[in-house]
Each structure stands twice: as C-alpha cells, then as structure tokens.
Amino acid sequence: xxxxxxxxxxxxxxxxxxxxxxxxxxxxxxxxxxxxxxxxxxxxxxxxxxxxxxxxxxxxxxxxxxxxxxxxxxxxxxxxxxxxxxxxxxxxxxxxxxxxxxxxxxxxxxxxxxxxxxxxxxxxxxxxxxxxxxxxxxxxxxxxxxxxxxxxxxxxxxxxxxxxxxxxxxxxxxxxxxxxxxxxxxxxxxxxxxxxxxxxxxxxxxxxxxxxxxxxxxxxxxxxxxxxxxxxxxxxxxxxxxxxxxxxxxxxxxxxxxxxxxxxxxxxxxxxxxxxxxxxxxxxxxxxxxxxxxxxxxxxxxxxxxxxxxxxxxxxxxxxxxxxxxxxxxxxxxxxxxxxxxxxxxxxxxxxxxxxxxxxxxxxxxxxxxxxxxxxxxxxxxxxxxxxxxxxxxxxxxxxxxxxxxxxxxxxxxxxxxxxxxxxxxxx
Amino acid sequence: xxxxxxxxxxxxxxxxxxxxxxxxxxxxxxxxxxxxxxxxxxxxxxxxxxxxxxxxxxxxxxxxxxxxxxxxxxxxxxxxxxxxxxxxxxxxxxxxxxxxxxxxxxxxxxxxxxxxxxxxxxxxxxxxxxxxxxxxxxxxxxxxxxxxxxxxxxxxxxxxxxxxxxxxxxxxxxxxxx
Numbered sequence: 001x002x003x004x005x006x007x008x009x010x011x012x013x014x015x016x017x018x019x020x021x022x023x024x025x026x027x028x029x030x031x032x033x034x035x036x037x038x039x040x041x042x043x044x045x046x047x048x049x050x051x052x053x054x055x056x057x058x059x060x061x062x063x064x065x066x067x068x069x070x071x072x073x074x075x076x077x078x079x080x081x082x083x084x085x086x087x088x089x090x091x092x093x094x095x096x097x098x099x100x101x102x103x104x105x106x107x108x109x110x111x112x113x114x115x116x117x118x119x120x121x122x123x124x125x126x127x128x129x130x131x132x133x134x135x136x137x138x139x140x141x142x143x144x145x146x147x148x149x150x151x152x153x154x155x156x157x158x159x160x161x162x163x164x165x166x167x168x169x170x171x172x173x174x175x176x177x178x179x180x181x182x183x184x185x186x187x188x189x190x191x192x193x194x195x196x197x198x199x200x201x202x203x204x205x206x207x208x209x210x211x212x213x214x215x216x217x218x219x220x221x222x223x224x225x226x227x228x229x230x231x232x233x234x235x236x237x238x239x240x241x242x243x244x245x246x247x248x249x250x251x252x253x254x255x256x257x258x259x260x261x262x263x264x265x266x267x268x269x270x271x272x273x274x275x276x277x278x279x280x281x282x283x284x285x286x287x288x289x290x291x292x293x294x295x296x297x298x299x300x301x302x303x304x305x306x307x308x309x310x311x312x313x314x315x316x317x318x319x320x321x322x323x324x325x326x327x328x329x330x331x332x333x334x335x336x337x338x339x340x341x342x343x344x345x346x347x348x349x350x351x352x353x354x355x356x357x358x359x360x361x362x363x364x365x366x367x368x369x370x371x372x373x374x375x376x377x378x379x380x381x382x383x384x385x386x387x388x389x390x391x392x393x394x395x396x397x398x399x400x401x402x403x404x405x406x407x408x409x410x411x412x413x414x415x416x417x418x419x420x421x422x423x424x425x426x427x428x
Numbered sequence: 429x430x431x432x433x434x435x436x437x438x439x440x441x442x443x444x445x446x447x448x449x450x451x452x453x454x455x456x457x458x459x460x461x462x463x464x465x466x467x468x469x470x471x472x473x474x475x476x477x478x479x480x481x482x483x484x485x486x487x488x489x490x491x492x493x494x495x496x497x498x499x500x501x502x503x504x505x506x507x508x509x510x511x512x513x514x515x516x517x518x519x520x521x522x523x524x525x526x527x528x529x530x531x532x533x534x535x536x537x538x539x540x541x542x543x544x545x546x547x548x549x550x551x552x553x554x555x556x557x558x559x560x561x562x563x564x565x566x567x568x569x570x571x572x573x574x575x576x577x578x579x580x581x582x583x584x585x586x587x588x589x590x591x592x593x594x595x596x597x598x599x600x601x602x603x604x605x606x
Binding site: 004007011012015016017019020021022023025027037038039040044047048050051052053054055056062064066067068070071074075079080081082083084243247248249250251254255257259262263266 | 436461464539562565574587594
C-alpha cells in the first residue's frame with residue numbers, strides 16, 4: 001500500500017480499482033460472465049436490494065468486472081465514482097435521465113460528435129429534454145442561453161471532429177455561477193491529456209470505445225461523478241435531493257454524499273432502462289486502459305507529425321489541429337492540454353467533396369470506418385457519413401463541411417502513416 | 429490531527445480498534461443514514477447501541493435503544509454523532525464526562541457534521557476524533573467493498589482482500605495494512 005502518497009497517473013492506470021481475486025488469487029480481473037449472484041440468505045438478499053450492503057445482485061445493475069473498470073476510470077479522472085454502460089450514448093442517456101424531467105432544457109455546444117447532435121435533436125427531444133445550442137468557441141453564448149428551465153450544460157473538451165479545444169474553465173465558471181452542473185465529454189482528450197474535474201466539471205463522460213479502450217474491439221461508455229455539485233443545496237434535482245419513492249423514501253444525496261449522482265444513475269436509471277455493459281467488454285477496457293498513458297503520448301506525437309506534413313501539401317487547403325503553430329486553438333491547447341492536442345483532427349481538401357471521397361477510397365494503411373481512438377489509423381469523410389443526417393448548415397457549424405476529412409491518427413510508425421496519405425492524396 | 433484530511437491508517441486504526449459504536453441520534457426510519465450505518469456495523473461484527481431519547485426502551489434491528497450515553501449498560505468504544513454540528517458539542521461534552529465509566533476512546537461525526545471546538549475538547553481529553561465521515565463508507569472504502577459499487581476507494585494494493593468469513597460477499601479491513 002502506498003500510504004498517503006498519491007499514486008501517479010501511470011500507476012493508477014494499471015492498479016486503481018483492482019486487487020487479486022480473494023477466492024482464487026487470480027491477478028488479472030476475471031471476466032465474471034454471470035448474470036446473477038447467490039445470496040447468503042433472505043436477509044442478505046433484502047439488504048442488497050435496499051442498498052444496505054455492498055455487493056452484487058444482477059449484472060444489469062452491477063458486475064464485479066465492470067466495478068473494477070468503474071473504479072479505475074473514476075480514479076483516473078479524480079472523481080468519486082463511475083458507472084459504465086453499453087455505449088457512450090447509453091452513458092449520456094443515464095446521466096440525463098437522473099437530472100432532467102420532461103420540459104427541462106439543457107445547453108449544448110454546437111461543436112459535438114454528430115451522434116450526440118442526433119441524440120439531442122431526436123431521441124432526447126422525444127423525451128421532452130430540450131436542447132438549446134450554444135457556440136463552444138464563445139463561452140458568453142452559454143450564459144445567454146440560460147433560462148429558468150436549464151438543468152445541465154454539455155460540452156466536449158476536445159471536440160469531434162475538428163480537434164477544437166473548448167475553454168472549459170470559462171464555461172465551468174458560467175455554470176457554477178448559475179448553479180447548473182457541467183457535463184464534459186472527455187472522450188477525445190482522455191484523462192491523460194485533460195481532467196475536466198480540475199477545471200470545474202461536475203460530471204465527466206467517455207465513450208470507452210475510443211481511446212480509453214484504445215483497440216477498437218468493444219463498444220462501451222462511462223459516466224464519472226466528480227463529487228463537486230451540491231444537489232441538496234440546489235434543490236432543483238429531486239431525484240437526488242428528495243425522498244425517492246423507489247427506495248422507500250431514501251434521499252440519495254444524503255445517504256451517498258459526494259457519489260450520490262453515480263449511485264442514482266445505477267440504482268434508478270440503469271436499473272430501469274437497462275443499457276448494461278457486457279462483462280467481456282469491461283474486461284477488454286480494463287486491459288486497454290492500463291496502457292493509456294503510453295498510447296496517448298504516441299498518438300499525440302504521431303498526430304503532430306502527420307498534421308505538420310499535411311499542412312505543407314499542395315492539395316490540402318487547411319489543417320485544423322490545435323497542436324500546430326498558428327492554429328486558433330493553440331493558446332488554449334497550451335494552457336489546457338499541454339501534454340498534447342490529441343490524435344483526432346480535420347483537414348480540408350481543395351478538391352472538395354469529391355476529393356474527399358477519392359481520398360478515403362485510396363488509402364491502404366488507414367482504415368475507412370466510423371470510429372476514432374484505435375491503435376490503427378482511421379479516416380472518414382464526415383459529410384457523407386457521421387454527419388450526413390444533419391442539415392448542411394448544422395454540418396458547417398459542427399465543422400463537418402463537404403471538403404472536410406477527419407483523421408484519427410494511430411500508433412503505427414509515423415513515416416508509414418504519412419506515406420499512405422501521400423499515395424492516397426496523389427489519387428485524390 | 430488535521431480534520432480536513434485523514435490518513436487511511438488513522439481511520440483504519442480506529443475501525444480496527446473499536447469493537448462497539450454508540451449511534452447518537454439513531455432513527456428507526458429504515459431509510460435514514462443512521463439505520464444504514466447500524467445494519468452495516470452489525471454485519472461487520474461490531475456491537476451497536478442506538479441512542480435516541482424519543483425511542484428509549486424500543487428496539488431497532490433487535491438492538492435496544494437508550495435515552496442517552498449515560499444510560500448505556502455496557503462500555504462502548506466509539507460515539508458516532510448523527511445530530512447536527514451545533515448539537516455535536518453537547519454530545520461530545522457528555523462523552524468526555526463519561527469516558528472513564530464507559531471506556532470511550534473515539535468520537536465520530538457523520539457526513540456534513542463538523543465541530544472543531546468539540547474536536548479540540550475531545551482531543552485534549554485523550555480521545556481520537558473523525559468528522560464529516562461515515563463509518564460505513566470508510567469501512568467500505570478500506571476493505572474494498574465500496575469498489576464493488578464503482579466507487580473510487582483511493583487505495584492501491586496488490587495484496588489479496590480479506591474475506592470476512594461471514595458470507596459470500598463480505599470483506600474485512602486487513603489487519604496487516606500499513
């Protein structure tokens with residue numbers, strides 16, 4: 001045990017949340033491929049259901065493999081607790097389900113992953129959770145968007161697809177002043193590059209599918225409770241601050257203190273909606289996250305090399321990577337993500353939409369697919385794919401216009417990555 | 429003792445040395461924090477004495493309720509306060525007055541309960557104090573059980589967790605922890 005020293009990030013990435021299995025001594029977290037768990041007796045069962053005892057009831061609600069992943073990511077983000085889910089979208093659903101009632105509003109930055117934009121405009125709207133869009137490049141636009149119905153502010157720290165960096169502290173200050181929790185989707189940065197809690201976030205979210213797992217083998221998501229929002233003092237989130245009818249009148253925030261949000265998301269939202277992470281997926285994420293620091297460092301090094309090379313290419317009109325000198329987000333990046341600007345960025349082809357299609361058709365090493373955050377380098381033309389369900393105006397606002405190509409730079413030798421782009425651009 | 433941040437060894441030491449807790453402000457309401465703490469500490473093998481003048485003579489979870497600390501019939505190691513921060517001062521003064529008769533060694537105050545003056549008096553009287561913490565959460569953290577709920581228990585160890593020996597899903601705080 002390390003006493004009261006705070007372990008470093010590399011140590012936490014490998015060890016946080018895990019201990020050898022007490023029954024078998026197994027060192028690596030077993031894959032608990034089980035739906036259910038035997039009770040000692042009726043009293044023990046009742047105690048578990050009433051949340052009086054810690055333990056396992058049913059894999060829709062909790063699972064020992066999943067628990068290690070949750071404690072791991074919570075520790076890496078400096079949070080109090082976490083809840084894993086079947087996907088990033090599912091984690092978003094659970095987070096919103098705790099906090100919003102039909103008719104409520106939430107403010108979201110326009111600079112978002114297309115999937116989140118669709119979720120907000122369509123599925124969430126159907127629930128009566130109404131999105132009000134703000135400009136991630138202009139923190140004041142968030143303040144202007146606040147109404148008496150606003151219950152949450154949602155932003156990405158490094159935003160998909162454009163490698164845009166948001167001024168998280170400035171937006172956090174606005175949220176705090178208004179008494180509204182701030183949720184930061186930290187998928188593209190990961191806690192290695194940026195820890196939103198340190199800059200004022202109340203809830204952090206990841207698509208584990210991406211850099212945290214890092215190997216493109218599993219879909220999953222996670223929400224992290226930063227333990228920073230005073231639900232009792234606010235009084236606007238009855239699920240947390242009022243007696244809960246589903247647990248005989250228990251007040252979540254009173255019983256669970258600074259991890260009440262994560263517990264409520266599990267024992268209320270996940271319990272009733274059901275998007276549980278698969279134990280095998282949780283296992284693969286635990287494996288992947290152990291090397292997060294090493295992988296992110298290499299991702300950023302490679303991305304900078306690739307972006308710098310692209311900038312000089314005659315067929316490339318512009319490159320938006322916050323690590324490049326002269327990029328409009330470079331000052332923010334140097335302040336907020338000094339270790340690196342991530343591995344996902346966009347560039348524009350002078351040949352427009354058709355050049356984009358030709359480029360993705362001609363790569364050999366890059367994989368043309370819809371994902372980011374893999375050991376493999378990935379490429380996509382958002383206008384024809386991930387952002388195709390948006391209007392042209394929405395696409396432009398999201399940084400996914402017709403000429404835009406998005407790269408997720410992998411861990412291959414950077415010379416090989418560049419050589420592939422070189423030959424594919426020649427044909428574009 | 430710096431009451432803003434307690435070393436894990438301090439909390440673990442108290443939870444290991446204490447064999448019994450008096451819960452001052454205990455409630456019979458099954459969804460109040462004191463009820464959760466009562467059941468959890470009983471499950472871990474502690475003696476638990478609920479204290480509540482309004483419920484004196486009745487039972488909570490099979491445990492007899494006493495009107496106040498002075499009414500206790502057995503020694504008790506730790507006094508766990510579920511009342512507000514202002515009320516904590518009077519309770520601590522009672523505990524100090526009774527410490528020799530009852531063998532009280534520890535004062536514990538629940539989440540959001542903190543009274544630095546009471547803590548000072550208790551420490552001057554030779555008692556150890558923990559404030560703004562819940563013994564269920566701390567035991568859960570230090571044994572590792574709370575990590576089953578996805579909670580960051582802020583501990584790193586490659587030692588095997590200790591099974592409490594009272595059922596499938598029960599861990600104990602390791603006796604040999606630093």
